[in-house]
Amino acid sequence: MLEAVALTKSFGGHRAxxxxxxxxxxxxxxxLLGANGAGKTTTINLFLxxxxxxxxxxxxxxIDVRADPVGTKRKxxxxxxxxxxxxELTGVENLAYFAALSGVEDRSKGNLRECLRQAGLADVAMxxxxxxxxxxxxxKVGVALAIAKQAxxxxxxxxxSGLDPQASAEFHAxxxxxxxxxxxxxxVTHDLFRAREVGxxxxxxxxxxxxxxxxAADITASELENLYLQEMAKAG
Amino acid sequence: MTRFGSIIGLEWTRTRRDPVMFIMLALFSLLxxxxxxxxxxxxxxxxxxxxxxxAEADETMVLRRxxxxxxxxxxxxxxxxxxxxxxxxxxxxxxxxxLAPMSAGQAEGYPAAASISPFMDPYAIFDPHxxxxxxPAVLSAxxxxxxxxxxxxxxxxxxxxxxxxxxxxxxxxSARFQLAQPVGPARLILTRVALRGGTLLIGIVVVAISAxxxxxxxxxxxxxxxxxxxxxxxxxxxxxVALINLVVRTSTTSAVAAGTAWLxxxxxxxxxxxxxxxxxxxxxxxxxxxxxxxxxGLSVRAANAEATHAASEAKSGRAYPATLWxxxxxxxxxxxxxxxxxxxxxxxxxxHRRLAEALRFVSPAVIAQDALDRIAGTDATRALAxxxxxxxxxxxxxxxxxxxxxxDRLMTLADYDGGLPRFAFVEPSYERSLMWDLLxxxxxxxxxxxxxxxxxxxxxxxxx
Numbered sequence: 001m002l003e004a005v006a007l008t009k010s011f012g013g014h015r016a017x018x019x020x021x022x023x024x025x026x027x028x029x030x031x032l033l034g035a036n037g038a039g040k041t042t043t044i045n046l047f048l049x050x051x052x053x054x055x056x057x058x059x060x061x062x063i064d065v066r067a068d069p070v071g072t073k074r075k076x077x078x079x080x081x082x083x084x085x086x087x088e089l090t091g092v093e094n095l096a097y098f099a100a101l102s103g104v105e106d107r108s109k110g111n112l113r114e115c116l117r118q119a120g121l122a123d124v125a126m127x128x129x130x131x132x133x134x135x136x137x138x139x140k141v142g143v144a145l146a147i148a149k150q151a152x153x154x155x156x157x158x159x160x161s162g163l164d165p166q167a168s169a170e171f172h173a174x175x176x177x178x179x180x181x182x183x184x185x186x187x188v189t190h191d192l193f194r195a196r197e198v199g200x201x202x203x204x205x206x207x208x209x210x211x212x213x214x215x216a217a218d219i220t221a222s223e224l225e226n227l228y229l230q231e232m233a234k235a236g
Numbered sequence: 237m238t239r240f241g242s243i244i245g246l247e248w249t250r251t252r253r254d255p256v257m258f259i260m261l262a263l264f265s266l267l268x269x270x271x272x273x274x275x276x277x278x279x280x281x282x283x284x285x286x287x288x289x290x291a292e293a294d295e296t297m298v299l300r301r302x303x304x305x306x307x308x309x310x311x312x313x314x315x316x317x318x319x320x321x322x323x324x325x326x327x328x329x330x331x332x333x334x335l336a337p338m339s340a341g342q343a344e345g346y347p348a349a350a351s352i353s354p355f356m357d358p359y360a361i362f363d364p365h366x367x368x369x370x371x372p373a374v375l376s377a378x379x380x381x382x383x384x385x386x387x388x389x390x391x392x393x394x395x396x397x398x399x400x401x402x403x404x405x406x407x408x409x410s411a412r413f414q415l416a417q418p419v420g421p422a423r424l425i426l427t428r429v430a431l432r433g434g435t436l437l438i439g440i441v442v443v444a445i446s447a448x449x450x451x452x453x454x455x456x457x458x459x460x461x462x463x464x465x466x467x468x469x470x471x472x473x474x475x476x477v478a479l480i481n482l483v484v485r486t487s488t489t490s491a492v493a494a495g496t497a498w499l500x501x502x503x504x505x506x507x508x509x510x511x512x513x514x515x516x517x518x519x520x521x522x523x524x525x526x527x528x529x530x531x532x533g534l535s536v537r538a539a540n541a542e543a544t545h546a547a548s549e550a551k552s553g554r555a556y557p558a559t560l561w562x563x564x565x566x567x568x569x570x571x572x573x574x575x576x577x578x579x580x581x582x583x584x585x586x587x588h589r590r591l592a593e594a595l596r597f598v599s600p601a602v603i604a605q606d607a608l609d610r611i612a613g614t615d616a617t618r619a620l621a622x623x624x625x626x627x628x629x630x631x632x633x634x635x636x637x638x639x640x641x642x643x644d645r646l647m648t649l650a651d652y653d654g655g656l657p658r659f660a661f662v663e664p665s666y667e668r669s670l671m672w673d674l675l676x677x678x679x680x681x682x683x684x685x686x687x688x689x690x691x692x693x694x695x696x697x698x699x700x
Binding site: 045048049050051052069070071073074076077078080081082083084085086088089093096097098100101102103107142155 | 239240242243246249250253254405408409410412413414415416417418419420424695696697700
């Protein structure tokens with residue numbers, strides 16, 4: 001569903017991403033770990049079409065993002081570290097806005113409320129203005145959009161950074177539910193524990209290259225931590 | 237509802253819930269109302285001054301006729317002032333245009349009334365009409381009229397309402413989330429700015445027209461043109477702010493850039509253009525002109541001193557005395573002597589004006605002011621048309637008097653009753669100049685939209 005083929009991005013003389021080859025299949029969560037500047041967010045930006053690759057291709061459902069940037073976004077949902085909603089609009093109205101942007105056909109209030117409910121947002125919060133939402137509530141609106149959109153692929157860029165443990169656990173439960181519904185999910189995170197817990201496969205990136213890729217089931221939490229630290233120690 | 241219909245609806249909900257928009261619109265409404273009332277007061281004073289000048293002449297003519305009639309009734313001969321056509325006094329007045337309360341424009345720099353008699357120098361017939369320029373506040377800042385509100389304050393209002401419409405989203409990360417959805421950036425961004433800016437702009441036009449209606453303006457065509465100019469000028473500012481939003485990354489930078497643009501376009505550029513026009517084609521000195529005219533007049537009089545004296549003692553043997561025949565000759569000599577002085581002054585003035593008119597196309601603020609002045613009838617073109625028409629009327633009055641002299645015919649009561657010529661101002665057409673102003677404003681808008689489109693074509697990466 002999500003595929004990077006020798007994907008490379010350079011900024012001037014600096015190679016932010018170096019020949020990344022990666023596939024994320026439906027019903028799979030691939031977690032990318034790595035220090036800041038490893039190339040994780042660059043990868044997400046290339047899948048979103050926010051950056052032009054220097055070489056290689058980013059494909060969504062077999063389509064090159066460069067060839068059809070709007071069409072590929074129809075199949076994607078992006079959840080950034082901070083979902084910035086419009087403070088003047090309520091949760092339902094925000095979802096209606098982004099659902100309209102996404103081309104969701106059923107934008108009835110009933111359907112949108114149901115999506116928010118499935119994403120775990122309390123009924124009482126749905127009609128409150130988003131200016132007063134916590135980060136966890138805003139992330140839930142993002143997931144509700146994935147539900148409304150029936151996104152076949154999700155790009156998550158450190159989605160639980162800054163969330164309290166309970167909100168983080170709730171969010172990951174939602175992600176797992178989306179995976180089980182058939183979504184292909186690429187998640188960039190610093191949370192090794194959660195990556196091992198929800199990931200199908202885990203990749204470690206360093207200096208623009210994917211150094212390791214392993215099934216999450218084959219590794220314990222402490223082994224993952226050791227591996228990660230070993231990779232980071234190699235950083236120049 | 238269609239997809240973009242929903243987006244527009246929700247953007248409208250956002251706009252509606254933003255109290256700042258409504259506070260600004262309320263403040264703007266108050267400013268418009270005050271400016272319109274101040275403009276109406278100014279226009280009223282000016283109309284009254286012109287009305288009084290013309291009424292005074294009418295009254296004089298009625299008194300002359302009455303005196304003539306009384307004298308004839310007594311079987312006496314009317315005195316020379318009543319029977320010589322060369323002694324007839326006339327007045328010409330420039331009436332206000334229907335939308336005069338909207339802009340004082342350049343009206344105060346030009347005369348609005350003229351006193352005409354047959355042997356007067358046709359360039360010296362105008363009243364030095366400077367009413368209202370006595371206030372130091374007016375002298376330093378110009379009049380607080382609707383044109384001032386539109387040209388100077390409207391951009392600030394639009395900037396305040398839209399300066400961060402996209403840069404704030406870039407700052408907060410919302411821009412990334414929006415453009416991660418399957419939507420063309422150009423369509424989304426242009427729809428949003430058009431809705432936010434357009435809503436406010438339409439509100440402004442409605443408020444400004446209502447303010448003019450409040451002062452009694454009922455000229456539908458003029459109001460429609462006024463609305464068009466405000467829309468075009470406002471669209472220019474919205475397009476400029478949109479472009480700034482797409483170039484800068486933070487709302488603070490956007491505010492500073494938009495404020496700088498306002499300062500440059502509304503304040504600095506007009507001042508620079510004026511300085512350039514003054515330097516390249518200097519305005520002729522009024523004092524030098526007055527002195528030259530006076531000197532030429534005195535020299536003609538001095539050269540004719542002996543002849544004047546001789547005429548006062550001579551008998552003409554005709555209905556008009558020798559002194560009037562002498563005055564007629566002296567007037568012709570004076571006019572011939574003054575012609576090159578007047579021509580040089582008029583040429584220098586016209587040169588300066590042509591340059592200033594051409595330079596107005598450099599600044600949208602000057603274009604808008606020019607367009608509003610034309611609609612209000614307070615532009616230089618209309619004032620100069622009055623001068624030309626008043627001089628034409630003076631020539632007509634002189635021709636009439638000379639004709640009576642040539643026919644050796646004195647005035648009778650029937651001449652008073654038969655209708656002496658009256659000045660009637662013929663409105664010059666301003667539509668062509670206004671069309672150029674509107675086209676120039678639209679040209680600026682097109683330029684900005686082209687730059688915006690080029691920016692948008694660089695793709696989402698440049699916009700998040």
